[in-house]
Amino acid sequence: NAGVMQNPRHLVRRRGQEARLRCSPMKGHSHVYWYRQLPEEGLKFMVYLQKENIIDESGMPKERFSAEFPKEGPSILRIQQVVRGDSAAYFCASCASGGSYNEQFFGPGTRLTVL
Amino acid sequence: GESVGLHLPTLSVQEGDNSIINCAYSNSASDYFIWYKQESGKGPQFIIDIRSNMDKRQGQRVTVLLNKTVKHLSLQIAATQPGDSAVYFCAENMEGAQKLVFGQGTRLTINP
Numbered sequence: 001n002a003g004v005m006q007n008p009r010h011l012v013r014r015r016g017q018e019a020r021l022r023c024s025p026m027k028g029h030s031h032v033y034w035y036r037q038l039p040e041e042g043l044k045f046m047v048y049l050q051k052e053n054i055i056d057e058s059g060m061p062k063e064r065f066s067a068e069f070p071k072e073g074p075s076i077l078r079i080q081q082v083v084r085g086d087s088a089a090y091f092c093a094s095c096a097s098g099g100s101y102n103e104q105f106f107g108p109g110t111r112l113t114v115l
Numbered sequence: 116g117e118s119v120g121l122h123l124p125t126l127s128v129q130e131g132d133n134s135i136i137n138c139a140y141s142n143s144a145s146d147y148f149i150w151y152k153q154e155s156g157k158g159p160q161f162i163i164d165i166r167s168n169m170d171k172r173q174g175q176r177v178t179v180l181l182n183k184t185v186k187h188l189s190l191q192i193a194a195t196q197p198g199d200s201a202v203y204f205c206a207e208n209m210e211g212a213q214k215l216v217f218g219q220g221t222r223l224t225i226n227p
Contacts (some may be wrong), residue, residue, distance in 0.1 A: 042204055
């Protein structure tokens with residue numbers, strides 16, 4: 001049973017380009033979370049999605065960032081017109097169901113570097 | 116700001132000794148707490164969790180203690196091994212909320 005998969009593992013972009021990060025949840029999981037981690041810091045919540053729905057995007061920057069989790073295919077975190085401050089590790093987690101007490105399983109992350 | 120923080124950013128212990136990693140939280144509405152281990156270049160790995168109706172929970176070589184009176188959480192690792200070297204994060208969740216709030220992290224290093 002494969003775990004949460006993320007690709008690419010490393011992504012390099014120049015300022016102004018777009019970054020697309022993909023997350024495939026664990027089999028049977030329909031809840032996806034995205035977190036961002038700066039070096040030497042904890043993870044910061046960005047967005048929580050279920051299939052075709054954004055449930056909570058309170059941690060997403062208002063501009064340039066968007067997320068989706070279509071009926072078919074992986075969840076996508078999209079960053080438009082990247083800036084150097086977007087350089088970070090982006091982690092996806094999935095959960096079998098919603099609720100506060102359900103374990104979130106994390107993927108290996110995508111490390112974004114903006115030149 | 117973050118409602119979860121840690122007392123110590125780094126902790127060094129001798130191999131075989133017990134490790135205690137501490138965490139303070141400020142949100143009294145939080146009712147679920149988790150400890151994660153993160154090795155270099157990897158995603159967080161679940162270690163153990165505890166709900167607010169408990170004050171202690173034990174796993175294999177790990178114990179989590181919760182003191183709601185002082186809003187303090189700790190992770191105890193027995194007989195620390197080289198493979199325990201990692202950054203440890205505590206995280207909290209409030210009932211009804213769907214997001215984890217992470218602390219800064221404690222880097223645990225093992226001395227041979």
